[in-house]
Amino acid sequence: MTLVEKGAAERSGSAGTGFDHWExxxxxxxxxxxxxxxxxxxxxxxxxYSNGIAHYIECREGYDRLLDLEAFGGKIRDTEDEFLGAEFxxxxxxxxxxxxxxxxxxxxxxxxxFKPALVKELKRLGVRxxxxxxxxxxxxxxxxxxxxxAMGMNVHTGKFYIFRAKATVLAMSRPARVWLFDxxxxxxxxxxxxxxxxxxxxxxxxxxxxxxxxxxxxxxxxSAAGRSFPPYGAGNNHNTWYAATMVDARGVxxxxxxxxxxxxxxxSERYYPAPGQKFFLKGGVIDNPKYExxxxxxxxxxxxxxxxxxxxxxxxxxxxxxxxRRVIWGMMVGEEAKTKIPIYQNYTERGFDPxxxxxxxxxxxxxxxxxxxxxxxxxxxPGGIMHDxxxxxxxxxxxxxxxxxxxxxxxGFACATGYYAGRKASDYAKTAEPGEISREDVxxxxxxxxxxxxxxxxxxxxxxxxxxxxxxxxQNYCGGVKCEALLKEGLDLLKSFEEDxxxxxxxxxxxELMRTHEVLxxxxxxxxxxHASLARKSSSEPxxxxxxxxxxxxxxxxxKHIVIHQEDGVVMTRxxxxxxxxxxxxxxxxxxxxxxxxLENMKGGRQP
Amino acid sequence: xRKVEFTVEPVPCSTMPLKYxxxxxxxxxxxxxxxxxxxxxxFGKRGEHPxxxxxxxxxxxxACVMVCPNPxxxxxxxxxxxxAKFVPVKK
Numbered sequence: 172m173t174l175v176e177k178g179a180a181e182r183s184g185s186a187g188t189g190f191d192h193w194e195x196x197x198x199x200x201x202x203x204x205x206x207x208x209x210x211x212x213x214x215x216x217x218x219x220y221s222n223g224i225a226h227y228i229e230c231r232e233g234y235d236r237l238l239d240l241e242a243f244g245g246k247i248r249d250t251e252d253e254f255l256g257a258e259f260x261x262x263x264x265x266x267x268x269x270x271x272x273x274x275x276x277x278x279x280x281x282x283x284x285f286k287p288a289l290v291k292e293l294k295r296l297g298v299r300x301x302x303x304x305x306x307x308x309x310x311x312x313x314x315x316x317x318x319x320x321a322m323g324m325n326v327h328t329g330k331f332y333i334f335r336a337k338a339t340v341l342a343m344s345r346p347a348r349v350w351l352f353d354x355x356x357x358x359x360x361x362x363x364x365x366x367x368x369x370x371x372x373x374x375x376x377x378x379x380x381x382x383x384x385x386x387x388x389x390x391x392x393x394s395a396a397g398r399s400f401p402p403y404g405a406g407n408n409h410n411t412w413y414a415a416t417m418v419d420a421r422g423v424x425x426x427x428x429x430x431x432x433x434x435x436x437x438x439s440e441r442y443y444p445a446p447g448q449k450f451f452l453k454g455g456v457i458d459n460p461k462y463e464x465x466x467x468x469x470x471x472x473x474x475x476x477x478x479x480x481x482x483x484x485x486x487x488x489x490x491x492x493x494x495x496r497r498v499i500w501g502m503m504v505g506e507e508a509k510t511k512i513p514i515y516q517n518y519t520e521r522g523f524d525p526x527x528x529x530x531x532x533x534x535x536x537x538x539x540x541x542x543x544x545x546x547x548x549x550x551x552x553p554g555g556i557m558h559d560x561x562x563x564x565x566x567x568x569x570x571x572x573x574x575x576x577x578x579x580x581x582x583g584f585a586c587a588t589g590y591y592a593g594r595k596a597s598d599y600a601k602t603a604e605p606g607e608i609s610r611e612d613v614x615x616x617x618x619x620x621x622x623x624x625x626x627x628x629x630x631x632x633x634x635x636x637x638x639x640x641x642x643x644x645x646q647n648y649c650g651g652v653k654c655e656a657l658l659k660e661g662l663d664l665l666k667s668f669e670e671d672x673x674x675x676x677x678x679x680x681x682x683e684l685m686r687t688h689e690v691l692x693x694x695x696x697x698x699x700x701x702h703a704s705l706a707r708k709s710s711s712e713p714x715x716x717x718x719x720x721x722x723x724x725x726x727x728x729x730x731k732h733i734v735i736h737q738e739d740g741v742v743m744t745r746x747x748x749x750x751x752x753x754x755x756x757x758x759x760x761x762x763x764x765x766x767x768x769x770l771e772n773m774k775g776g777r778q779p
Numbered sequence: 780x781r782k783v784e785f786t787v788e789p790v791p792c793s794t795m796p797l798k799y800x801x802x803x804x805x806x807x808x809x810x811x812x813x814x815x816x817x818x819x820x821x822f823g824k825r826g827e828h829p830x831x832x833x834x835x836x837x838x839x840x841x842a843c844v845m846v847c848p849n850p851x852x853x854x855x856x857x858x859x860x861x862x863a864k865f866v867p868v869k870k
Contacts, residue, residue: 178815182842187815283845303817326817329785355792356858358816358838365816365836397858401839405863422869489868512841512855518865528865624783680785682817682833 173299177366185363186582190282191507193583196234200779203274206230218713219749222578227755233587244288246281257494270453272442309378312606318568319606329681337603338596343371345574346696350547352642354635359397373692381565383732384554385703387714391542399540404514406486406530411507414441416490420481430465441467455581472535485529500525545650552578562592623678631677634687654720792835794858799828803852810843
């Protein structure tokens with residue numbers, strides 16, 4: 172097995188330096204919910220434009236992956252008894268829970284320990300890890316339409332690689348920098364790291380892979396274009412900071428209410444479902460949930476203004492019980508994504524003390540910046556690769572996981588689907604024969620890859636200029652309001668970039684070549700989005716998709732996946748029902764008896 | 780395939796995300812090895828810190844500081860515009 176990693180596996184990915192909570196751990200020993208309840212809730216919450224298969228895998232197997240990470244050396248329990256007696260801690264298992272303290276299906280974890288532990292385990296297992304190696308293209312046998320490997324390049328030396336593989340798993344995150352680009356602080360353009368820009372989507376498209384929901388994008392929300400404050404580094408009460416006490420400019424506390432609008436009197440009540448409610452949803456993709464799944468929340472901004480509350484707001488942890496304060500500042504902020512050094516250490520060195528200070532909010536919500544309608548992002552649960560119950564793409568032998576899947580979400584989702592896709596790919600590889608690699612395809616890829624190195628810098632165009640032009644084109648032609656003429660104008664402009672600008676792209680070294688190819692992948696992703704937007708001839712609320720020429724919202728005839736792919740440059744679509752995955756438990760169990768038996772045999776073999 | 784000579788020079792931006800303390804840095808280059816955005820280039824001289832070649836591409840994740848064996852040798856600093864304000868609590 173070979174792992175091809177463009178960055179450095181030890182800390183790569185948006186969860187490489189940490190993550191603070193593991194969602195949908197429905198099979199943990201304290202859980203009050205079933206995998207079916209939570210997976211179905213996500214499907215309903217997202218109006219069925221949701222990945223039922225992947226969510227169910229996350230709900231059913233996610234906790235098993237957390238135990239794996241613990242076995243590798245990651246920390247998932249309060250083994251030092253730092254939070255002994257806290258309301259969110261289970262005294263027997265020492266697991267700690269977030270959000271819904273009654274149903275206990277979101278686990279607070281020390282995610283900064285995970286990635287190094289995982290890499291150590293990969294090495295122990297003898298997995299070949301190729302760091303600083305950019306996967307650039309898939310190898311597909313045209314005769315059988317089967318994946319036979321991939322190609323890549325070392326981003327330090329420029330060395331070309333051909334990977335002959337019986338099975339391939341794509342795990343290259345979701346696209347970014349399609350609408351948003353800051354040529355000065357490129358690393359701050361989006362939430363995910365520089366290298367996560369949708370290369371897997373682009374190479375999949377070139378190979379004929381199917382995608383769905385690529386017409387979905389949202390008005391930029393979080394950590395975008397350098398305008399937001401550092402993620403989880405401004406006062407707020409969402410996600411990592413839930414359920415922080417918020418106050419207004421005068422220091423007056425902002426009330427929390429349950430889904431029925433009843434004001435909550437204590438901090439503890441913020442962590443329990445409303446009377447008559449089984450459970451509530453919080454976390455990564457849950458923004459403004461339906462009544463059925465809505466948890467405690469501070470009053471709406473409009474209502475606060477009516478009642479005289481004054482901006483700016485602040486998060487004031489000093490008013491919370493000691494354990495709640497300490498678990499937000501020091502554990503959650505300290506373990507989530509980019510918070511250990513950039514927020515926890517940095518702010519502490521600046522003198523921040525959660526008992527003595529309150530942290531300012533910016534704007535009116537948790538995003539910490541306000542964006543225009545045309546400044547868009549793949550955030551929440553965006554489009555991606557269409558797949559079957561094996562997480563296999565429409566190309567035999569090629570699987571996908573994590574943020575490459577459509578309607579994906581969060582690190583636990585990525586871990587659960589990554590393992591599952593690997594399991595299915597491994598089963599496939601046991602029976603498949605190695606395929607023939609086309610010398611012609613390899614030579615064409617080499618030519619494509621290295622071309623910018625041979626364009627003189629003085630006569631060429633750099634990657635930033637093209638990225639900026641693509642993002643402006645997408646804001647102009649595929650912004651908040653779309654129509655056929657605009658979308659076609661957009662495609663024409665992108666085509667002119669391909670024909671006139673791409674041959675002029677220049678790079679002086681492999682690092683710049685990597686960045687150049689990232690922008691070429693962004694160009695491909697932008698084209699997929701335009702084609703997908705043309706294919707949906709109505710507007711849709713759950714897809715945040717508005718066509719001025721087809722204003723009708725979600726007509727029944729269009730409540731479906733419009734699956735899109737290209738063959739020899741011709742774009743094709745097919746319709747797939749939103750419930751194509753069937754009854755989740757039944758369909759899962761049909762295909763995973765081996766895993767179910769394996770788990771049964773392990774029972775007693777490790778700590779629950 | 781034709782041969783090509785690679786060239787590289789620092790690409791400045793409006794901020795400096797990382798600062799090295801020469802008296803603490805031992806030049807082990809672990810920070811350069813772990814940086815997922817690949818913004819650091821080992822200097823080539825034994826004992827000296829890497830060059831921040833592409834500061835604008837910094838993702839501000841702090842992996843370089845986390846892996847550094849000598850606390851204080853690297854400091855991550857947010858762009859001025861991104862330094863959130865905190866004030867004493869009001870009771």
